Amino acid sequence: MEKLRGTGVALVTPFRKNFSVDFFSLEKLINHVIDGGINYLVLIGTTGESAVLSKEEKQEVVVFCKKVNNGRLPLVLGIGSNNTLALIDEIKATDFNGIDAILSVSPYYNKPTQDGIYLHYKMISKTIDLPIIIYNVPGRTASNITAETTLRLANDFGNIVAIKEASGDLHQIEEIISKRPDNFMVLSGDDGLTPTIIKMGGEGVIAVVGQSHPKIFSDMVKAGLNGDFEKANMLHKKLDLIYDPLYADGNPAGIKATLSLLGICKNVLRPPLVCVSDKTLNKLRDFII
Numbered sequence: 001m002e003k004l005r006g007t008g009v010a011l012v013t014p015f016r017k018n019f020s021v022d023f024f025s026l027e028k029l030i031n032h033v034i035d036g037g038i039n040y041l042v043l044i045g046t047t048g049e050s051a052v053l054s055k056e057e058k059q060e061v062v063v064f065c066k067k068v069n070n071g072r073l074p075l076v077l078g079i080g081s082n083n084t085l086a087l088i089d090e091i092k093a094t095d096f097n098g099i100d101a102i103l104s105v106s107p108y109y110n111k112p113t114q115d116g117i118y119l120h121y122k123m124i125s126k127t128i129d130l131p132i133i134i135y136n137v138p139g140r141t142a143s144n145i146t147a148e149t150t151l152r153l154a155n156d157f158g159n160i161v162a163i164k165e166a167s168g169d170l171h172q173i174e175e176i177i178s179k180r181p182d183n184f185m186v187l188s189g190d191d192g193l194t195p196t197i198i199k200m201g202g203e204g205v206i207a208v209v210g211q212s213h214p215k216i217f218s219d220m221v222k223a224g225l226n227g228d229f230e231k232a233n234m235l236h237k238k239l240d241l242i243y244d245p246l247y248a249d250g251n252p253a254g255i256k257a258t259l260s261l262l263g264i265c266k267n268v269l270r271p272p273l274v275c276v277s278d279k280t281l282n283k284l285r286d287f288i289i
Contacts, residue, residue: 004074004076006221006222007214007217008187010045010048011048012252013053013061014259025265026068029211032214034072035214036218037214038210040075041076042206044079045103045206046105046140048061052273074100074101077101078104079091080103080135082108082110084120088127092127101161102133103133107141108141112143114145114148133162135164136164136189137166144167146172147176147179151179154181162203166189186201187203187206198224198232208254211255213242216239219231220239242287245287
């Protein structure tokens with residue numbers, strides 16, 4: 001459980017101008033966040049543009065990340081689908097050697113009922129022994145995992161150990177924190193709400209901006225977890241101006257633009273995603289400079 005405490009980062013997948021995976025930049029990014037004090041890495045998540053990576057590319061990225069990481073930090077693998085049976089088959093066929101946990105998004109587009117969401121995660125739990133992090137992100141899935149369903153899953157399945165909560169609903173998050181079992185963690189899925197969620201009793205975050213600014217962001221999380229909320233708020237305010245432009249044109253467009261300004265990777269996304277507007281890029285440039 002301690003492996004998931006603190007700051008995880010959802011790594012982007014860097015691309016070259018021809019849209020092929022840029023492994024040179026990916027290595028640079030991994031070393032950048034590790035040197036910045038991040039606690040664990042999340043591979044092939046939404047921020048990694050998993051929806052536009054082939055099965056073979058996903059495997060290549062995971063193998064490469066394991067090699068570069070070389071056991072320095074825990075690794076969490078993003079693996080999810082809105083087709084439960086196909087996901088079960090994928091899990092059975094996946095090599096989880098070197099992976100410490102999985103992050104699995106709630107079924108998207110189908111808009112299942114709460115019983116359907118429960119069944120989805122139940123089937124995942126019965127298929128894999130690794131710790132499972134639920135990912136609730138209604139803005140992308142078009143359906144919310146209620147606090148009641150989250151708590152039901154947390155109590156019924158020992159390997160469902162955490163939730164990445166990106167609903168933005170602080171009342172819902174507070175209910176989960178106040179009623180959860182002792183072995184269940186709540187992780188922020190919103191960079192900007194991280195200090196608030198930690199103060200409420202959350203254990204950390206799976207962040208986006210943490211990969212462009214790993215030192216200041218991870219220091220903020222550490223301060224909050226240590227109860228030094230004055231320091232956490234001070235560091236949080238230093239990042240205030242980046243949050244709006246970072247997400248103005250979607251994720252990972254904002255973070256890729258930011259990383260390109262820092263010289264870490266190229267500002268290239270795969271269609272249908274496109275780069276941020278010039279207006280947004282200039283706001284990000286002003287913050288970086």
